[in-house]
Amino acid sequence: MAVNLFWYGCNMTRHAEIIRLSERLLECVGTPAQPVGGPGACCGSPKESEPRINEAMAARTMDGFAAREAERVMTWCPSCHMNLEDFMAPVKGQGFRHAHLCEALHEGRGALAKLMTQHIPARVLLDAHVGFGDRVDVNTLIPELLRLVPGVEMLDHPYRGASYMCFGLANVPGALPAHKARLLAAAREAGADTIVTIFHSCHREMVALERDHGIRVVNWVHLLAEGAGWDYRDEYKEWRNAEDPTAAIGPARMAAAGEEAVKRLALPELTRPR
Amino acid sequence: MGPGEPLVSLSALREAETARITAACLRCGACFAACPMVPFAPGAEGAQGGAVVEGVLDLLNGGPGDEASRAWVAACTRSGSCNAACPEAVNPMLMLRLAKWRANETGALPKRDARDAMARVKAFARLTMTEEEQARWL
Numbered sequence: 001m002a003v004n005l006f007w008y009g010c011n012m013t014r015h016a017e018i019i020r021l022s023e024r025l026l027e028c029v030g031t032p033a034q035p036v037g038g039p040g041a042c043c044g045s046p047k048e049s050e051p052r053i054n055e056a057m058a059a060r061t062m063d064g065f066a067a068r069e070a071e072r073v074m075t076w077c078p079s080c081h082m083n084l085e086d087f088m089a090p091v092k093g094q095g096f097r098h099a100h101l102c103e104a105l106h107e108g109r110g111a112l113a114k115l116m117t118q119h120i121p122a123r124v125l126l127d128a129h130v131g132f133g134d135r136v137d138v139n140t141l142i143p144e145l146l147r148l149v150p151g152v153e154m155l156d157h158p159y160r161g162a163s164y165m166c167f168g169l170a171n172v173p174g175a176l177p178a179h180k181a182r183l184l185a186a187a188r189e190a191g192a193d194t195i196v197t198i199f200h201s202c203h204r205e206m207v208a209l210e211r212d213h214g215i216r217v218v219n220w221v222h223l224l225a226e227g228a229g230w231d232y233r234d235e236y237k238e239w240r241n242a243e244d245p246t247a248a249i250g251p252a253r254m255a256a257a258g259e260e261a262v263k264r265l266a267l268p269e270l271t272r273p274r
Numbered sequence: 275m276g277p278g279e280p281l282v283s284l285s286a287l288r289e290a291e292t293a294r295i296t297a298a299c300l301r302c303g304a305c306f307a308a309c310p311m312v313p314f315a316p317g318a319e320g321a322q323g324g325a326v327v328e329g330v331l332d333l334l335n336g337g338p339g340d341e342a343s344r345a346w347v348a349a350c351t352r353s354g355s356c357n358a359a360c361p362e363a364v365n366p367m368l369m370l371r372l373a374k375w376r377a378n379e380t381g382a383l384p385k386r387d388a389r390d391a392m393a394r395v396k397a398f399a400r401l402t403m404t405e406e407e408q409a410r411w412l
Contacts, residue, residue: 008411010395016402019411038399038412039392046392049378049385055284082352086368093281130310131354162310168351171386175314175351235402249401257400265390265397 002071004033006101009077010042011167012200017232021225022101026074028115028228029108033074040064043083055091058083062092070096074104078132078164078199085135100136102220105145112148116227119151122216124223125192126154127183127202131164138198142220146196149227159186167201176205184213196220207237208274245270288372292334295369298362301327305356305366306346315349318342327366334373338382347374348383 006026008019019035026033041061044054065073073096075081081100088094105112124146128139143154161179162169169175183206187195194216197203203219210217217237218226225232242248245267254262303323306312312319318326321342329343339347347370356366377383399408 010392013395013399013402013412016399016407020407035411039395040412042392046388048375049388051284051288051375051379058284059280087284087287090287091280091282091284129353131352134354134357162353163351164353172311172314172349172351175311175349178314253401257397261393261397262401265394266401269394 002069004031004072004074005065005068005070006033006035006074007041007065007076007080008035008037009075009080009200010038010046012037012076014204014236015200015219015234017234018200018219018221021221021230021232022076024230025105025112025221025224026101029105029111031072031074031104031108033072033104034068036064036068037076043077043080043088045079045083055087058088059092062088062094066095072096073098074101075099076101076200078135078138079167081135082132082164100138102138102141102145103136105224106141109145109148112145112224116148116150116224118149118227118229120149120223120226121151122149122194122223123153123155123190123192124194124196125157125183125187125190126220127166127195127197127206128160129164129166129198129202130160130162142196142198146220146223149223152223152227155190155192157186157190159183165199165201166205167199170201170205180206180209184209184215187215194218196223204236204240204269207234207240210237211241212274239270288375291368292372292376295364295372296331296335298364299327299331299366299369300362300364301331302361303327304359304361305364305369308355308359309346309350310353310355311349311351312346315342315345317344318346318349330370330373333377333380333382334369336376336380338380339373339377343373344377344383346370347377350374 042057044057047053146152169179197206197219206217239245239248301324306323306326326342329339333339350370354367360366378385
């Protein structure tokens with residue numbers, strides 16, 4: 001039986017609440033989709049320096065989509081989206097339609113608007129980047145979605161960060177600090193009290209601004225959820241901004257996730273310099 | 275050809291795109307001039323754009339490039355400003371990406387250390403997802 005998939009990518013596992021909320025939003029706009037991602041449904045991007053591994057991971061993902069008889073795949077990650085169009089589809093063939101999550105929600109914005117019952121006062125500056133807009137016009141579609149939330153004021157500012165999300169900048173010395181400084185300056189100039197991130201890597205890089213600079217940082221999906229009155233917890237932000245992330249995670253969660261693995265793999269990221 | 279069988283290999287696609295880009299590029303340097311990452315590419319800022327592009331094409335075709343071209347390729351974050359600036363629709367963003375892959379293979383640029391990437395993805399999944407979600411979503 002054909003299904004829609006919400007292909008959240010691999011690094012979104014840090015933000016399970018965004019996956020939950022996205023699944024619920026898609027259901028509400030009449031496009032129910034099963035979340036799929038993680039190492040078993042990776043576009044290969046993390047292994048880009050090893051093309052053979054990259055190709056094998058991408059092929060496994062496309063085979064998985066075919067096995068599930070995917071009819072439409074809603075993407076989240078811009079790297080996945082671009083790899084699908086540039087390499088995965090030309091190499092493997094594509095037996096499904098695809099769109100970004102924000103495009104699918106924008107198609108269903110009539111239904112989405114009816115969900116937006118809560119007044120959420122926020123003067124919002126989007127963490128916009130110059131890239132990816134030729135594939136999906138996220139810098140237009142997402143503000144249009146957020147304007148459906150009563151109380152949200154989307155502010156205009158000409159600043160656009162380089163790259164298509166913050167991950168790329170994080171790997172180039174000096175680029176991410178420069179972007180953060182310029183974005184904060186833009187937020188001050190625009191009179192924003194909230195920075196809204198578009199993608200997961202932007203969110204994980206920007207949440208620390210909330211602790212150190214007194215400006216709220218939320219993802220666009222979080223804000224839509226607030227407009228609908230849905231509860232959620234941004235645990236990544238809580239852990240990243242905690243004095244002691246280990247204590248914030250708690251011993252039971254640490255043990256359940258594998259204490260040694262969390263110490264070696266997650267805590268260095270959560271405690272890295274802001 | 276049955277479902278799931280490759281239409282073409284990634285390496286064949288790369289070779290075809292490498293040949294197309296090498297033939298189509300005018301070496302005008304408009305892509306370099308439009309790039310917002312040049313200030314973060316040591317040795318590239320202030321260089322002559324056409325010469326830097328020549329170096330990128332050398333990397334793309336397996337050569338060592340030069341300091342400026344290696345720095346520019348390493349600093350590429352796929353902003354895409356280059357594509358809008360290119361007068362021949364060469365797709366310079368793809369040119370730089372393929373050049374980086376080739377340079378990683380030849381050793382002209384170091385490979386990104388991604389050994390723990392998937393292990394980290396799994397560790398965060400165990401932290402943030404319920405067991406039922408892990409079973410359904412991963």
